[in-house]
Amino acid sequence: MTVLSKYFDRIAGTCEQNGITKQTFSYALVTSALVALTIKVTIPYVKNTQSQLLQKGKEDINDGTFTPPEMNSCDEDLKLAEAEKLLVAQQQKKKPNSIEPGLNHEFFKQLEILGKIMIPQTLCYETGLLTVHTICLFSRTFLSIYVAALEGALVKFIVRKDVKQFSYVLLKWFGIAIPATFVNSMIRFLECKLALAFRTRLVRHSYRLYFKNQNYYRVSNLDGRIENADHRLTEDISVFASSVAHLYSSLTKPCFDLMLIGFALMRSSRKMKANIITGPALSVSVILLTAHILRLVSPKFGQLVSEEANRYGYLRHIHSRIITNAEEIAFYGGHKVEMQQLRHAYNRLISQMNNIYSQRLWFIMLEQFFMKYVWSGTGMVMVSLPILTGNDSKTLTGHDSGNKESHVSERTQYLTTARNLLISAADAIERLMSSYKEIVALAGYTSRVAGMMDVFRETAQGVYCKATVANNDDKNAFIEFRNGKPIAKGRIVYTNDPNNMSITLREVPVVTPNCDIVVPNLTLCIQPGVHLLITGPNGCGKSSLFRILSGLWPIYAGELHMPRPEEDVPCMFYIPQRPYMSIGSLCDQIIYPDTRDDMNRKKITVKELNNILKMVSLEHIVQRDGFDVVRDWKDILSGGEKQRMAVARLFYHKPRYALLDECTSAVSIDVESSIYEIAKDMGITLLTITHRPTLWKYHTHILEFDGLGNWCFRRMDENEQQNEKFLQ
Numbered sequence: 001m002t003v004l005s006k007y008f009d010r011i012a013g014t015c016e017q018n019g020i021t022k023q024t025f026s027y028a029l030v031t032s033a034l035v036a037l038t039i040k041v042t043i044p045y046v047k048n049t050q051s052q053l054l055q056k057g058k059e060d061i062n063d064g065t066f067t068p069p070e071m072n073s074c075d076e077d078l079k080l081a082e083a084e085k086l087l088v089a090q091q092q093k094k095k096p097n098s099i100e101p102g103l104n105h106e107f108f109k110q111l112e113i114l115g116k117i118m119i120p121q122t123l124c125y126e127t128g129l130l131t132v133h134t135i136c137l138f139s140r141t142f143l144s145i146y147v148a149a150l151e152g153a154l155v156k157f158i159v160r161k162d163v164k165q166f167s168y169v170l171l172k173w174f175g176i177a178i179p180a181t182f183v184n185s186m187i188r189f190l191e192c193k194l195a196l197a198f199r200t201r202l203v204r205h206s207y208r209l210y211f212k213n214q215n216y217y218r219v220s221n222l223d224g225r226i227e228n229a230d231h232r233l234t235e236d237i238s239v240f241a242s243s244v245a246h247l248y249s250s251l252t253k254p255c256f257d258l259m260l261i262g263f264a265l266m267r268s269s270r271k272m273k274a275n276i277i278t279g280p281a282l283s284v285s286v287i288l289l290t291a292h293i294l295r296l297v298s299p300k301f302g303q304l305v306s307e308e309a310n311r312y313g314y315l316r317h318i319h320s321r322i323i324t325n326a327e328e329i330a331f332y333g334g335h336k337v338e339m340q341q342l343r344h345a346y347n348r349l350i351s352q353m354n355n356i357y358s359q360r361l362w363f364i365m366l367e368q369f370f371m372k373y374v375w376s377g378t379g380m381v382m383v384s385l386p387i388l389t390g391n392d393s394k395t396l397t398g399h400d401s402g403n404k405e406s407h408v409s410e411r412t413q414y415l416t417t418a419r420n421l422l423i424s425a426a427d428a429i430e431r432l433m434s435s436y437k438e439i440v441a442l443a444g445y446t447s448r449v450a451g452m453m454d455v456f457r458e459t460a461q462g463v464y465c466k467a468t469v470a471n472n473d474d475k476n477a478f479i480e481f482r483n484g485k486p487i488a489k490g491r492i493v494y495t496n497d498p499n500n501m502s503i504t505l506r507e508v509p510v511v512t513p514n515c516d517i518v519v520p521n522l523t524l525c526i527q528p529g530v531h532l533l534i535t536g537p538n539g540c541g542k543s544s545l546f547r548i549l550s551g552l553w554p555i556y557a558g559e560l561h562m563p564r565p566e567e568d569v570p571c572m573f574y575i576p577q578r579p580y581m582s583i584g585s586l587c588d589q590i591i592y593p594d595t596r597d598d599m600n601r602k603k604i605t606v607k608e609l610n611n612i613l614k615m616v617s618l619e620h621i622v623q624r625d626g627f628d629v630v631r632d633w634k635d636i637l638s639g640g641e642k643q644r645m646a647v648a649r650l651f652y653h654k655p656r657y658a659l660l661d662e663c664t665s666a667v668s669i670d671v672e673s674s675i676y677e678i679a680k681d682m683g684i685t686l687l688t689i690t691h692r693p694t695l696w697k698y699h700t701h702i703l704e705f706d707g708l709g710n711w712c713f714r715r716m717d718e719n720e721q722q723n724e725k726f727l728q
């Protein structure tokens with residue numbers, strides 16, 4: 001600023017030599033600044049209006065139907081912008097009545113709920129940390145005041161030329177540095193520990209919810225409110241916990257500072273025999289006024305930050321999709337489409353960040369103006385008031401020179417101490433003010449973390465919300481909706497009768513998560529030994545029936561009766577076409593989802609595991625790698641080997657019913673036949689979806705879907721079983 005004003009003075013001097021007065025020069029300068037500001041504000045507005053008019057014109061030409069712009073050089077960007085708009089519109093639709101995150105009642109309610117998770121009881125590890133942290137913050141404030149007083153004394157003894165006292169106070173000053181630095185470091189250490197403790201509590205609680213009632217499946221497949229649960233469970237919780245811990249110290253410490261510094265200032269003002277009300281009253285009014293102005297003009301940082309986190313999560317989601325499906329994308333040569341989607345996601349993130357930065361620019365300018373200039377001015381008035389209005393200056397006469405000198409040094413000491421204390425107080429208020437921004441940003445993270453937990457709680461209870469749900473369709477009439485969410489009125493009844501181990505469906509509709517009805521009502525009874533073949537065209541609902549039997553999809557009507565699962569004998573075991581390989585050794589793959597402890601408890605030996613591998617012709621794997629070597633089995637095993645490994649799991653668990661969803665499509669026919677023989681010999685009832693005619697002979701009944709919602713459940717006759725015709 002000083003350099004600039006000197007520079008302007010010099011230019012004004014040159015202008016004056018050329019006959020232009022300093023006043024005219026100042027007017028010209030202010031006018032140009034105003035013109036520049038007007039241009040800056042109006043040009044984006046005009047551009048925006050123009051593009052809206054252009055868009056409207058195009059829509060009018062097309063009789064109201066919007067046609068995408070023709071492909072030319074800037075088409076790609078236009079397409080991206082359109083896609084972005086569509087995405088934003090979709091996201092808006094997904095949260096119809098949601099309150100935007102900010103400093104409101106909702107925020108405090110959510111914070112209270114999360115607070116109870118982070119600090120579950122009065123006496124716990126977190127409250128212990130908080131107490132030590134508070135003590136450290138308190139002692140740091142006392143130390144600051146003591147250091148300010150020491151510095152005042154130092155200056156006093158310099159003015160008095162008292163070397164002995166000066167050296168003594170200087171030694172004290174150095175001595176206090178050791179506890180002061182330790183307390184400083186301790187405050188940071190405790191803040192990190194607190195953030196970690198809060199994070200751990202939240203993570204544990206969220207994991208519990210995430211794995212309750214197959215929520216990890218429900219959240220991503222049946223509900224559409226959380227796009228990237230992984231981002232919320234990792235990044236958002238971590239930022240939220242750090243932000244809460246940081247806010248605790250950045251709110252409590254300045255409050256202590258202000259309280260104690262206020263008292264210290266009043267005490268030193270009283271020592272100077274000045275009025276102790278005027279100064280603090282003036283500063284409090286100025287601070288309150290500026291704080292109010294800042295609150296009025298502050299952008300909605302909570303909303304902005306929450307949206308930024310959303311877009312960041314989406315970018316990471318696209319990246320992880322590419323990593324997961326790298327091979328498929330590479331085979332298709334789909335890099336152009338994937339890159340475009342990545343670019344799109346990145347552009348959306350950047351535009352949001354730019355938006356935040358530009359809103360911050362003006363806000364920080366105003367904030368700095370108040371804090372650096374308005375407050376410093378008020379501080380100067382406050383410090384000088386006791387000296388200017390103090391009574392002692394009036395009582396002193398010119399003859400009393402010794403006394404006068406002592407008063408000068410006293411005043412210097414007061415000024416130095418007061419100045420130091422004021423600097424600390426200003427720092428405290430600045431931290432309090434910037435905490436406001438942090439609180440608003442915290443509101444964004446609070447809304448994301450609390451929102452995630454709300455969704456987890458609802459999906460665990462079977463309440464789903466999906467944007468594409470077709471709730472007005474006539475044929476969906478029997479699905480009841482409450483608050484736009486479908487209600488699962490069907491019942492699952494677990495039977496305990498050892499003589500009745502059958503699975504019965506009574507008028508159960510097969511309904512997709514989008515509430516499309518695939519089969520209006522299905523009634524059948526599968527008894528042990530009824531080996532069922534399920535056939536029908538693609539998309540007719542074969543796999544969906546398995547999802548309903550496994551409890552993944554809700555039952556909207558009717559009843560499903562099934563035997564209660566017993567320990568060590570699962571009722572059903574599902575094998576998909578693309579089996580899942582877990583992290584771990586070969587042994588872990590076979591016994592999944594059991595652990596080694598479960599295996600030991602069941603008294604299953606390595607010899608038995610070897611036998612199981614022989615049954616599925618995988619003994620060469622154990623000879624090659626052994627049972628205990630951890631490998632990335634997803635990549636190491638071929639498609640057929642992975643399918644055989646999944647069947648090995650079936651032989652390990654020996655369930656009552658096996659749900660086989662084209663699980664041997666990549667296995668050679670001879671091995672496949674032996675697998676089916678063994679399964680039947682083990683007493684496992686087979687429910688098979690297959691397109692292979694060679695498997696007909698292993699089944700006694702058939703369930704045929706026609707793809708139009710009709711079905712037929714019947715016993716297969718001898719000829720049919722032997723008929724190896726190719727199924728559609």
Ligand SMILES: Nc1ncnc2c1ncn2[C@@H]1O[C@H](COP(=O)(O)OP(=O)(O)OP(=O)(O)O)[C@@H](O)[C@H]1O
Pocket residue numbers: 221512513514518537538539540541542543544545
């Ligand atoms: N998660 C889902 N969300 C919405 N709709 C789904 C979902 N999964 C499946 N569907 C729809 O449900 C219908 C039945 O799907 P299903 O997977 O049961 O077919 P299928 O008979 O097993 O077909 P295929 O022989 O091709 O495996 C399809 O129209 C499909 O689009």
